[in-house]
Amino acid sequence: MAIVTIDTSGVGEPDRLDFWRSTVCDQFVDLDVTPTAGRLVDGRISAADIGGTHIRRIASGPHTFTRTSRQVRAADEDYLQIALARRGRTLIVQDGREAVIRPGEFVLYDSSRPFTFATTDDFEYSVCLHPKRSLGLTETEIAAVTAIRFDGRRGVGAMVPPMLSALHRTVDEGMTPATVEALERTVGDLFGVLVRSHVPARSPAGVHLDRARAFLREHLADRELNPAAVAHGCAISVSYLHRLFAEAGTSVGATIREERLLRCRADLVRPELAHVAVGAIGARWGLPDPARFSRAFRARFGCSPSGYRAQATGQLSSVRRSAGSMSGDGSVT
Structure with missing residues (x-):
């Protein structure tokens, strides 16, 4: 599908918070979305899918995002995710670890277990959600690398920022199924490289x-x-x-x-x-x-x-209509 951009600026103040919360959950996974009290939500998300892999960009003011045990139990799909910081400072908590990322740094995190993202200033992330079922990694291996800071400017981590940027530019409704499958495999291989950089090879x-x-x-x-x-x-x-x-x-x-x-x-x-x-x-x-x-x-x-x-x-058509009505500048394609 093409890139869809959703911006809260086109929603009236009384409805904006509810719209933002539902949009974040629709475009990522079910979360508790808590903006800093006293501030009007000003948020923007761009979204594209490559098969079962989801590519997102999100920007807003200070927030806390929490994935609870209840939300995990209700999920019908599990993702291993990359969150690359492009603006702001964020604390990530999962699996008993804490990591702080700044622009150019990223973490892996797992939607099948609770996590928290907390930022005290404006933020922007590039996020990739990839189905865990296609990775061939055990739960133990994945749990060993969550909430660990990766540097996106050196080592194996340097592959991530250009890859996420390229995926945003690559998305095209005209891609053949073979192209989509190849891109999905490439993304999965990248996740595997990142995990293997911290976890020994399989038995x-x-x-x-x-x-x-x-x-x-x-x-x-x-x-x-x-x-x-x-x-x-x-x-x-x-x-x-x-x-x-x-x-x-x-x-x-x-x-x-x-x-x-x-x-x-x-x-x-x-x-x-x-x-x-x-x-x-x-x-x-x-x-x-x-x-x-x-x-x-x-x-x-x-x-x-x-x-x-x-x-x-019906839900996809509704999102596209809502996004189109809010983006008269042609940001929805």
Whole structure:
């Protein structure tokens, strides 16, 4: 999609705070958004998506942003995120650590656990939200690098500022699916490099688990995909495969089902697939029985596939209309 810019200056004072809070939650993750008391909210967000990766810029006055345990439990997607400071000084708290970042510095943080951002002056961040499920990293590895200050001007951190700036310029409605997938992989590789710069390389078991997850993601459309096929594709035994997933707190079957449902959910709101029937969306990701697909989707996301498509399409249209009405200078493209 194209870059959408949302600015609170076009909203009247009585409604501005509620509009700002809902916009921040819509464009990032569900948060408690608390501006400094006594100041009129003056905020701006630009947003673009590259597949399941979200690229954001946000600027405003002093704030505290808090992700609570309740909000974590209610989430249906987990992201590993980069927040690069472009203006202001910010304290970040997560996983028992604290970090302070200034312009040119950044942190990694995880939406699946509580965190806090607090700034005492005007701020601006570039933020990248990338689905954790595609990274092949364990929860232990991710938790080891959250709320640690990275310098965006030297070392591996120097790759981040130009990458985030380039992604903002690259977003184009005309990108092919292959281009989108390649960009998503590149972003995921960047996250992996950052984590590996602080966490030792994976054990052999971790490598096998990564390979198995990668194999099943590549073959989700195969209706015959099962543990035996995954084990054969990774040259390991079925029993060892089951043990790897059990040690990671899940199972092969549950992972296949989850990945298929997430792919279906993403396709249901892709504009270029708006003409494709809901049942066909399920079939293209290895869920050919429409009734079973609908039941599984409802159990996972709380609504039917058709209901989700209608709701998500309506919300996107509403955001675009609201953003367009506030940006007469052509800032919405």
